[in-house]
Amino acid sequence: MSYADTSDTYGSEVLHVEPHGIDPIPQSERHGRVSSLFTLWFSANLEFATLTTGVLGVGVFGLSFWQAAVAIVIGTVVGALAIGFLTTFGYRWGLPQLIQSRAAFGYFGNFLPGILNFLCGIGWYTVNTVLGVYALQWLLPIGFLPNLIIMIILQAIISIYGHNMIHWVERVAVLILLVIFILVSVYAFPHIHFNIAENPHASAFSGTSGSMILSIAISLSYMMGWMTYSSDYSRYFPRDTKSTKAFAAAFWGNVIPAVWLELLGTGLSTFTSVSKPTDLVSGILPHPLAIVTMLAIILGTITANVINIYSGSISLLSIDVGIVRAVAPKRWVAALLVGILGGILSYVGGQSGYYQNYSNFLFVLAYWISPWAAVVIGDYLLVRRHRDEIDDFYDKNRPLRVGFWAFLIGFACSIPFFNQVMYTGYFAKHYPQIGDISYYVSFVVAFVLYALFANRQTAQVRP
Structure with missing residues (x-):
């Protein structure tokens, strides 16, 4: 079966626009070391959005x-465990993450996760770009829109080149970002109020248990934002890559920087109240270091957003309908489209209410990813663990599969447990001490339902 035109040799070239989209990566194109996974995720998490995630526990909850x-x-840790596990799927089949979920959802059933992940890619791009523009404005006070255009251009160039360029940029950026955030941490440490008490007057305080559950959900949500991308950056690795090494590289590449910067954000929020996220660091640092830190925020925005643009474009290509093929016939065109749409949203969303908008976005993001992950993980463990053929991921003869229904039912069952400003479900409203447990409800329901139909699904995929 032919999946795409792979006549253009790519290899390990960096200054070469990636020719592959959602087609399987042939063995002749396989390359790379698992250490690049560690630097990719480490660098992508050394960004200001990670730090502001840590602000929410004290400042909002x-x-x-x-x-x-x-x-x-x-x-x-819980989120990074899933990322590490999903990463090992990439080099096994040489496929992006959203194409792999076709096996459980069906060819057309997978359009729904594809659309949602495309929108989430744009959403994350927007969140990060707003932070980068804040920093660029601090350095270059020429107005929000001109600085936004600069950020869009910088991020688009890297994303258009694709996989190899992204890995290279992350490897280069990680050392720069590491040094700068160490300096910020050293300056912040003496100011942190480690013994700060609970604040019942916080805007989203739900009692100790409720706020704890909400804060766990926020950090988990941040990790969930990467889950649907996991295989996209390991699919070029050789087929015989050691799973333990790939898992460890992805796991620690996420855990170390995310815990570090979120704790830094938590510490900063104990002694300062800010209207703009960049005020968290500009107020405590000497001016020369503040300048360097703003440059780091801009660089961190780029390292995170090239991943959001790239994987968002892959998700768009997975939606195999005429209008998508017409608008985005190639991966690089889809990447450019994600950048443009995200830029428009950045202009609208960057004018006010960053923290509230950000926390709402994180919750909405994870509401659908949790049942999606349950189905994909269940499909691998119960159906596809010992199967290597890939035709099933491109089979249009089975448009809807049981994973699609398990996903929808799991999501529907979680709605009464939603707990956020836009909507509070029945259980969350009447029992605020449970916080928001919708992720766990949707995951368990979707996984159990899929498991109940696993034998039937196995019979369907047998040649």
């Missing part, structure tokens, strides 16, 4: 420093 710290560690 009213926890003490140590309560927020525990929530950060739990949420990050």
Whole structure:
């Protein structure tokens, strides 16, 4: 079966626009070391959005420093475990993450996750770009829109080149970002109020248990934002790549920087109240270091957003309908489209209410990813673990499969447990002490339902 035109040799070239889209990567194109996974994820998480995630536990949910710290560690570790596991799927089939979920959802059933992930890619791009523009404005006060255009151009160039360029940029950026955020941490440490008490007057305080659960969910949500991208950056690795090494590289590449910067954000929020996220660091640093830190924020925005643009474009290509093929016939065109749409949203969303908009976005993001992950993980463990053929991922003869229904039912069952400003479900409203447990409800329901139909699904995919 032919999947795409792969006549253009890509190899390990960096200054070569990636010719592959959603087609499987042939063995002749396989290359790379798992160490690049570590630097990719480490660099992508050394960004200001990670730091502002840590602000929410104390600043929005009213926890003490140590309560927020525990929530950060739990949420990050749980999410990174899933990322590490999903990463090992990439080089097995040579396929992007959203194409792999076709096996469980069906060819057309997978359009729904594809659309949602495309929108989430744009959403993350928007969140990060707003932060980068804030920093660029601090350095170059020429107005929000001109600085936004600069950020869009910088990010688009890297994303258009694709996989190899992204890995290269992350490897180069990681050392620069590492040094700068170490300096910021050293300057911030003496100011942190480690013994700050709970704040019942915080805008989203839901009692100790409720706020803890909400804060765990926030850190988990941040990790969930990467889950649907996991295989996109390991699919070029050789087929015989050691799973333990790939898992460890992805796991620690996410856990170390995410826990570190979220704890830094938590610490900063114990002694300062800000209207703009960049004020968190500009107020405590000497001016020369503040300048360098703003440059780091801009660089961190780029390292995170090239991943959002790239994987968002892959998700768009997975929606195999005429209008998408017409608008985005190639991966690089789809990447450019993600950048443009994200830029428009950045202009609208960057004018006010960053923290509230950000926390709402994180919750909405994870509401659909949790049941999606349950289905994909269940499909691998129960159906596809010992199967290597890839035709099933491109088979249009089975448009809807049981994973699609397990996903929808799991999501529907979680709605009464939603707990956010835009909508509070029945259980969350009447029992605020449970916080928001919708992720766990949707995951369990979707996984159990899929498991019940696993034998039937196995029979369907047998040649």
